[in-house]
């Protein structure tokens with residue numbers, strides 16, 4: 524079977540070039556006589572792979588030298604707990620953190636943080652079904668907050684924040700799971716960035732953390748060793764066995780993105796791809812985009828059919844054209860097209876062509 528256009532939110536489409544290289548190297552990596560999967564993580568071959576992956580990521584994202592890059596496990600969901608365990612500090616007689624609530628992933632992060640300290644929700648878009656992100660003038664920041672957490676791209680709602688919040692001396696923490704590597708960002712504006720790999724980075728199983736080094740080393744009492752960033756930063760992410768194969772694939776993705784012109788080039792292509800879909804959604808009333816214009820995600824594009832009774836038929840027709848995983852998240856329904864870096868322009872064009880055809884067939 525030819526490859527499908529896979530619009531899954533994650534695990535998601537990976538670059539074909541990377542999969543092909545992995546296939547070619549699967550059994551015998553660069554003539555060393557074994558697969559990357561079989562290598563000791565302390566051997567010179569594997570350590571070289573991981574060091575190169577980190578160096579390429581640093582170059583791609585422009586990560587300053589005073590930031591640590593950690594390759595962890597446990598998914599972004601574990602970071603919902605690790606962030607408070609590592610960053611809660613008492614200030615002004617209390618330990619409290621600021622959280623912006625823009626959707627399902629923000630809510631999960633908030634729920635977890637509350638196990639470790641107080642949470643001040645600076646603003647929420649729940650009043651409008653999480654269809655937008657409150658601008659910073661509407662946030663009620665606490666001057667004594669230990670950190671400020673937000674989700675720059677809500678993967679389920681398709682709500683993206685394209686500006687970086689100003690938090691002064693208070694560390695800014697971002698769950699970048701579904702936006703990382705899609706466009707350039709200024710890492711120096713953040714205290715900590717985390718992301719599950721299974722969208723723009725590589726296979727599920729790797730969790731990336733980029734953390735300013737002065738924030739490491741003051742965990743809450745009782746924090747398990749494995750949940751302390753210090754454990755991993757002092758050991759080059761090799762305190763225990765890292766997810767070696769996933770890091771190897773991620774390293775190939777980083778190299779490919781560099782060769783394609785880096786994150787500025789990614790942003791250009793991503794804007795082009797998202798534009799194809801949004802322009803059509805704006806031009807028709809057969810489909811609807813539920814997200815406020817300023818917050819329309821470049822990566823995850825939810826849309827609904829005016830007549831929800833046609834949803835199943837729409838999905839069936841899409842599948843027949845090799846367009847798969849378009850069903851919206853179970854919590855919101857409708858459709859969602861996730862168009863990460865590795866989704867080719869042709870895939871988005873094929874989706875728009877099919878949407879037009881489906882609309883016409885119903886006229």
Ligand SMILES: Cc1ncc(COP(=O)(O)O)c(C=O)c1O
Nearest residue numbers: 598599600628678698700701719
């Ligand atoms: C924005 C966001 N945060 C957190 C998660 C949870 O990630 P994981 O499954 O790696 O724990 C996801 C997963 O899709 C996500 O999109």
